[in-house]
Structures are given as C-alpha cells and as structure tokens.
Amino acid sequence: MSLASTVASDPPAYSKKDFASDQTVRWCPGCGDYAILSSVQRVFAKLGIPREKFVIVSGIGCSSRFPYYMNTYGFHTIHGRAPAIATGLKVARPDLSVWVVTGDGDALSIGGNHILHSMRRNVDIKVLLFNNRIYGLTKGQYSPTSEVGKKTKTSPHGSIDRPLQPISIALAAEATFVARTADVYGQHLATVLERAAAHRGSAFVEILQNCNIFNDGAFAGVTDRQTREDEKVDLIHGEPMIFGNNRDRGVRLQGLTPEVVEAGSDGVPQEELLHHDEKTTDPTLAYLLSQLEPPDFPMPMGVFRALEEETYDDAIHRQIRDASGAGPETDLDALLQEGDTWRINAETTDETV
C-alpha cells in the first residue's frame, strides 16, 4: 500500500461549482449550513486535490445531509458512527482525503465514544462539527451543548444537563488539530478549513452554526457584527490575546487563573498578556482557553492546537511495511502449512514433517 499524497502534482483547476452536486439543498431557508457548504466547496476547489479523492462521511442530523450536496464521493451513514466508518475508510485507503461532517448531538451524544477514539488515535480525518446547541432534525430538543436552564420541548422546566464544551473534549482526547470558527465568519471560516485540510492527522473544527428555527441567535454575541469584537478573541500563534472593538482589553494569566485586563497604551504591557501558542505539546493552556466564554471572558476563535505527529493510518502501514521487510514474505502455502503437520504417504506409512 503506497502512502501516495492526496495532493496532485498537477492540480486540476476547479471552481466552486465543480463541487456542487445536482441535488436540491433541503436545509431551512436562513440556516447557517448554507454558508458552511459554500465555504467548503470554495476551499475544496483550491486545495489541489483531485475531486475523486475526497470522501465526505456523515452521521445523522441536519448537518449530516452535507454529503448529498457535494459532488465528491460521499457516505451518509448512521447516527454517531461517522468517525468509525471514516476511520476504517482512511486506514484502508490512506490516499483519500476523508472528511466527517457531524453535529453536536451526532458527535457528542450518541457518537461520543467514536469521536474520542478517532481523535486520540490521530487518524488523518477532518471532523467538522456544526454546533447549534439544539437537536434540529427531531424538531427542537436540548442537545449536549445546550446551556443549563434552556427551555425546549423536552426540557419545559429548563435543561438541568450541564453542557459539554466541544473544544475541551477534543483537547482531552489530544486531537492534534483543534480549531473553532463560525458559519458567518467568511474568510476566517475558509482559513480554518484550509488549515485543517493541510494538517496531517486528526483535525477537529467546531463551527458555531445558527439554527434559525429552533435556536436562533445561540451565538449572536460572537457572530453579530455589533458585538463580536467585544465577545471574541482571535487566537493567533505567538501573538498576545487582545480583543475589543477598540482593542483595549486583553487576557492575562495569574497562575492558572485567567483574567480580563485593560490593554493598550494605558493598560497592562503587552508582554504580560497571555501569548497564544498552538504548538505546545502540553494541552493545558489550550484547555484553559477552551473554557473561556462570555459573559466573563471573550470566546477564543481560531486554532487552539496544531501539532504534527505520526498519524494512525501511517503507523499501521509503517508496521505492515516494517513487518514485510523483516523477513522473507510468507506465501499463502507456507501459512497454510504452519504449525504441527504430518504427512500421510500413499503407502500408508506416516512421518512427521
């Protein structure tokens, strides 16, 4: 099995529409999924990967209809299991570019186990988790990322489930690429997708996505143009964490406790602010960042972690190569004849072989 790179030496020239299938998109008008679909199509066209090398695998939920709308190979599977199916595919076919599209319920509730294990193994698959903090396709039940107190059809007195933070989960599994962006972020979304595509290993991208029917405005603070500069902070490797419409606030660490401080000419000197480091192997800092959210803190957006480590699929095929190189290749006959054997000769005398 060769480890041929998915990137072609002579990249075909694609446009966005080469990646659009002939199927009518059936998401609700105004759904955040449209913007993500459009961005993925645009990014795929630019990656230099032949179209036939892409496979999009999904589970169940609104987001999981994604493969039907992409003119690539695609597999709409069963609830929560897309990472497991994608793992088998990528291990069997390391030459493919395998993407998983999933949602907060699909990945973190019914499929929690698989997402964890695909990330801790560092299988070279790209997971796009559309987080809208609600079950949309089943018409509005609270999800594992819904906030405490949320009133839905199945939580009329307010949800008492404590929500999961998707980025924290990815970091706990030590995924080698962890990032967050949002459906309306345009260029930021495209850049994060490009970086995920370029990463070799398990890439986990949380995309904050608006469900305008069942949970409209769930991330309004960090997505609305009027408020977002005050409610988010961009993660830029090596740069201090400064945010605010006037770039006058920053995040500082006191021991392991983060705090928001005045920044700018009258505030805390830049060198005292927390500087982002996506390359550090210790996931502690990234985890600490993943726990920040409004109203007390800005929500970090961008790449939390990006480490190059041997991928699972590479490791399996390395073992196969090493094992093959270790000795003469045993052919099928030799394998069949292994162990304690004896031969019966035609003259009915027998001997041990």
Place this chain on the structure above:
Amino acid sequence: MNEPRVITPKREDSVVVRFAGDSGDGMQLTGTQFTTTSALLGNDFATFPDFPAEIRAPADTMPGVSAYQLQFSSTDVHTAGDSPDVLVAMNAAALKVSLPMLPAGRTIIVNIDGFGDASLSKAGYTVDPLEDGTLDGYNVIPVPLTTLTIKVLEDSPLSVRDRRRCKNFYALGIMYWLYSRPLETTEEWIRSRFKSKPDIVDANLTALSAGYAYAQASELFQVRYEVPPTPQDPGLYRNISGNKALALGLYSASVRSGLQLFFGSYPITPASDILSELARLKPQGVVTFQAEDEIAAVCSAIGASFGGSIGVTATSGPGLALKGEAIGLAVTTELPLVIVNVQRGGPSTGLPTKTEQSDLLQAMWGRNGECPMAVIAASTPGDCFATAMEAVRIALEYMTPVLLLSDGYIANGAEPWSVPSAADLPEISVQFRTDPEGFEPFLRDPETLARPWVRPGTPGLEHRIGGLAHQDGSGNVSYDPANHEQMTVLREEKIARIAKDIPPAKPFGDDSGDLLLVGWGGTYGSLHAATLAARGKGLSVSHIHLRHINPFPSNLAEVLGSFDRVLVAELNRGQLDVLLRARYLVDTLKLNKVRGQPFSVAEILAAVETALKGEKR
C-alpha cells in the same frame, strides 16, 4: 524403582480422555500436548476444551475447574466423545464436576494430593469421596501427583511452588505410558516454549519422564493400551482449531480475490482469537483494527468496504446485537461485508465460554426494517476455512453483507485438517466499475442483481450512498412509496438468487427413508456420528447438515418431503425449526439442548429411536 515391567499393550480402536483440574493447573496445555502427540502418531481426533469464563477463579473451587476432553482413534472421529474412558482429576472439584459424565467401570487417575481437607471443603464435599464409596465401581488409580512431582524435582533450583506447577507434565507422562505415546513431541515443545528458562525446561522434562517411568513401574497400572493410526487419505495434515481456520480462510479469500483484507473487531469471547490470528499477518498486508467497541468494529469494516477492501468483523452474540443498525446500513447501501458470529450461550452475557446455537434468528431477523442478508454456518473446525472463503465470495459477488455463524465448540475445538494447496483454492473474481459512461450507483447486474462497486478515487464516478431510502438506479434520496417497495423487494430477491449459485442439498445416507436428521453449524460431528450409529443398527436414517441457511438450497423442500419424519436437532430451543416450518410447512420433530455443552451421540441416537417409534408426519 523396580526394573521396568514389560506389559504388552492392549489394542483399542477409540479412546476418550478427559484432563480436569484447577484453572491454574495447565489442563488446556496438557490436553493440547496429548492431542498433538496423537495427531503426529496418525490418529484421527476431536477435542473439546471446556473451561470457565473466569481467568483464575478461586483455587480448588467448582467454578475454577478447567477441562480438556479429546477422542483419538484408529477410525474416523466426529466428536470429542460422549463420556471419558479415562478421567485425570487433579483435585476434588475436578472430580466432582466430571464424575457425572463417567459411567461405572471407567478409569479415574486421581491426584490424591488434591483431596486435602481444604480442597474437599471448597469442592463442597463433607466426606472424602475417595473413601466413602462414591467411587465404588470405578477403576480408581490414586497417585500422589503433587508429592511425587516435588520429590522428583528435589535437585531443581525452582521454588517448591514452581516445582508443584510441573505436576501436569507428570500426569501427562503417566498418560503417555498408558497409551503408548512417545515423549519426543512434548519434549521438543517444552524446550522451545521455555527456551529462555533452562531451569523450567529441565524441571518439566524431568516431571514428564518421571511420570512415564512411574506408570511403567507402578503396580497400580496393570494394563496398557495402544491406538493404531487412522487410515487417512494421502496428503499433508495439520491440527487446526475453528478460529484459526476461519482466520486463514479470510486471508485466503483476500489472496484469491487480490483485495486487501480489513478486519475490524472488538475483543469478545469466544471470537477474540480470530483478531489475534489475523493481527499476526501484518507481513502479509492484512490490516487489523482493534476498535473502541462493537459498533465501531463493524462500522470500520463498512468504511473499508466502501473503500474497496474486504471489510470483515467478528464477534459473539452480544456484539452482534450491538452491530445490528450498522449491518442494516450495509444491507441498504449494498456493500460487501462479512460478519462472523462465534456463538455462545445467551441471552445477555450468558455463558461466554460455552457453546450454543441460539443466534440463528438474530442473524436472520435481528435488525430494523426488512433487512435480508446471506447467512451461512460452519460445521467443524476445519470447515471454518471453506465457510470463510464462501462468505467472502458471496459478499463480493452479490454486494451484500454475509453473516457467518460459528460457535464456541468448533471455534476452540480442533481436528486434523487436510491442508489445501493455495493454487487449488477457488479464485474469487472482483470487478470494480471504472467506466463513467452510463454509470449509476444502483444499476444492477441482471443475473445477480448486484450493484456496481466503485473505489473512491475513480475519476468521474463520484457518487453518494446512504442509509435513507433511495431511488433504484440513481441512489438519490427518495421517499417515493413505490420505489421503497421496489427496493425492498429487490434486496430480498438478490439474496434469494444466491440459491442458484450454491450446491443442492444432498443427504448423507439415502435420498428418502424413515427419518431425516437435520442440523446446521457445529453439531455436525455429533449428528453424523449418530447417523452412522443408527444406520449401523439397520435404521433408515439419513442426515443433512446445512451450510447455507439464507437462502436455503433450492431443493430443500424436495429433500425434506422425501422422508417420513424430519428431526431437527439444535443447541437452542428450535430456531432452524422455526425457519423450516415457516418456509416449507413441514411438520418437524425437535431435539433441543441449551446446557452449554455439545450433543452427545447417545442422546441424538435415543431421540432418533424414539422418533422412529412415533407416527409418520
């Protein structure tokens, strides 16, 4: 010691030996060694490792008893034997567990050192069975095995505890003398197994030959036996277990189809050995994946099949229950997939190390929706090889999941296997679609109804498949009522058409008569032996053993209809019986057993004789 006596061995045609002891006593190893030595002598044999689910249950207790039974013979052997001729009992609990299997008059070699007060009490004996008359009528040979072993190893640098552990080789030495077996095979094995531990090699070799010498010298042993070789067809043979044969069969299918084998599995008794066997085959390019759970295991195999590999997963009943939804996905997306179910006693966790055939209806119907798939069953340890190749053939040819049923008895049991030559194995042809002209993902082959298989990476054939109902041909999502019904019927018809491609059912015995014994799976040996016994008594009994269960062979109705009585024998409460009655409206008789143990030949024969006295259907 006295001068060696000369005792002329008495010839026996067939002998059943049972080694029983504590889980830590090495009984599986002892039995395996006896088997290997007998195999190399040219005896036919069948084995039955009978061990607890616990790795080391508390010492000397009944749940901790581990046993290994084998039948070896100078004629054909079909089962590990109904009842032992010789029981080797290493402690009181082993005696108590095994005694009910032993008719009076049989021989018990008993380690009297395993009958101290504590051991008796842990086995639930209030009085020593060696002294209270319990064993009257048996030929009891009391041997202080532990004491003798420790004594003969006095000069060994090993601790007393380690010396005590050599007692199984002492016992094996006794048995080798009793049945005129050479020591060399086991001696070689000891040298290679403990290569890095010379003290252990020396101690085990000493114990083995001391046991042999003891039996030769002791007046306790008045007779000695020999079991001459079985006449076998010329060729190369090996001792093989079902799980090993199954792994080899899967790999052979991969070689003969030219496709990569992807095996995704989660450890579960009694199927785990298939994963470890295949994991060894990395040098041959086999990809194994130990998944995080049963669902991920089957899903990874489905992903690999989508990618153009042979996706296979193996499990046991509880795991099959978890895989149901994913198997449905493979059925509706019409991807090749092999699911191996090594059955064990159920429901729930049930009897993990004991055999049963109670997953047949789960295999047939244990999924949501109308979800037909091919179901086939292996009948003996060696047959697991051919059945595995057949499963892959059907899966690839018909683009369908195939469920292969094995069971704990044949998975762990072993028999001599005539080693095939790779060149003689059936070739499995596979054609991937590469032509974009007129391509649709659910276009069908007019003969088999199989849809085209396309490897992702093929230019111009980009397409989507999924678990939602889809249009025949295009595969586009479709909720159209007529299309859904059409696709449901097409998937059913595709499985039915496999019947054109499998051998017709052919009874062993006659094509018609008073009674047809019907079975499937791992009960083959018992049913075949019972049929031979019945025919030997002049009874009009024939036997049919089904490998293909969905679909059935196309002439099965005719075969069933040619007999006055049909007796369906299964290690469940009558699951094949349900299928036969539903499909053929045949008034069957049943023989069922769910004790975690294989059928004895005697109980089948008794059921056959009872049935013959009853009315015709």
